[in-house]
Amino acid sequence: MKTILVTGATGKQGTATVYELLKNNFEVFALTRNPQSSEAHNLEKAGAVLVKGDLENIEALSDLFKKIDGLYLVLPPVWISSKETDEKEAELGIKAIRLAEEQGVKFVLYSSVLASDKQDAFRPKFKFTIEKYLLESNLQGAVIRPASFMENLLLPSFGLGEGKFINPLPEETAISWVTTNDIGTFARIIFQNYQAFNGKTVDFGGELFAPKQVLKLLEEKLKQPIEFVQVPLEILHQQSETFARLVEMIDQEGYDPIDYEFIASWMPKLTGFEQWMDETGIQKIKELRNHK
Template sequence: MKKILVTGATGKQGSATAYELLKNNFEVYALTRNPHSPEALNLEKAGAFLVKGDLEDIEGLREIFKKVDGLYLVLPPVWVSSRETDEKEADAGIQAINLAKEQGVEFVLYSSVLGSDKQELFRPRFKFTIEKYLWESGLQGAVIRPASFMENLLLPSFGLAEGNFINPLSEEKAVPWVATSDIGAFARIIFQNYKEFDGKTVDFGGESLTPKQVLNLLEEKLSQRINFVQVPLEVLYQQSETFAKLVEMIDKEGYDPIDHKFISSWIPKLTGFAQWMDETGIKKIKELGSEGN
């Protein structure tokens, strides 16, 4: 297994996976809507073959699917989710799996989301739909379910550029976090050992932290006071009913325990939150603040 098509190749986890594969002598085909973007050009400089295209136009990808051994399937993020966006994502994932089977792709690694199975109660056609379709397809494959990205803290919705930490969860509700670089490393390991991972679903995340613990770490590492903004559930419902129900699910049930022993048997140590802040977070959060001035 040497030729891998990476969808979402200029996104956070797609690019992390592409660079990991390139560093380990894989031939990487990077799917991007805009091959002239800085992110795409950097991938090309690193040795990736850029593929202009979109999973929504699946027919245009027939030839590239025929060329590769493996597919890293991650769907574009949706920041304001709804029943319609969930349906669209499920359809795109199913079409990609169908084409992979038709064109003889040997192995599909699908990146879902932590707790996808629990979300099926209020998201009947979403990421868990794609997971089930992969298993029913008869293809060799695996599913990775990443936890919350540490890099998501850089999104405007968290408000760090303005000195805020906008939080939708209960203050003391701990959830696991993960650095996208670790997702890329684990994806690479799965492709290197695809026969051992065939049929496996892996919940993937590191240390669990409450919003208050995240806030304390941010204040300590940035050496500044940050305003904690708790978003009421009724406000979340006004913004996105789907997201509000997700927050309710996490608050009431939480996530299933992650098998850290299994993960550490492949990656001895994941990036901790403090480590991510020291290596990446502090610099990028300060850049957010300077951009807003």
């Protein structure tokens, strides 16, 4: 396992994985729609080979797939989900896996999402569809299901740049959080030990925090109050029926427990929420505010 193609390479998760693989002597192809972006230039400077393209034109990557040992499949993010976007995502993922199978790729690691199997009840063609297709194929492969990204707090939809914490989730329900750097590290560990992970699905996340606990930590670190804005469920239904159903699922069922012992057996220390805030988060939130 020497040469890896990372899709979505200039996104937060893809970038973290590319850097981690390069630091550990892998050869990395980085797929990006825009090789001229600053993120792409940084990856190239670090030693990645940039590949212009996207998964919607998967046939154009056929020759590249012949050259790689491993594929890290990260699909483009969708911010307002629907039945149509779910189905398109499932189609993109399956086409990429099918090409990997045709071209003899040794191992495919697919990045899904926590509780993709539970979401299957109301999202019949989505990430769990891709997981099943991979694990039932003739390929060697594994699935990583990351928890909520700490970095997502920096998105405009959370409102921290405006002194608000806009929360769409059940406010008392604790969920797992993880940094994209830790996802990149664990992805690298999987590729280094791909035979041990073959056929496995790994729920990957760290500390449990309810939204009000996140708010308290933010206020302590920023040393100022933040307005807590709870988005009503009826508003979520208007914006995205599928996301609203996800929030209802979290409220009613919660997530299954993560096997922290298994994660620790491969990666003893994950980044804590407070550590992430101290190292990068608070500085970036302050930068968001300064740009207002």
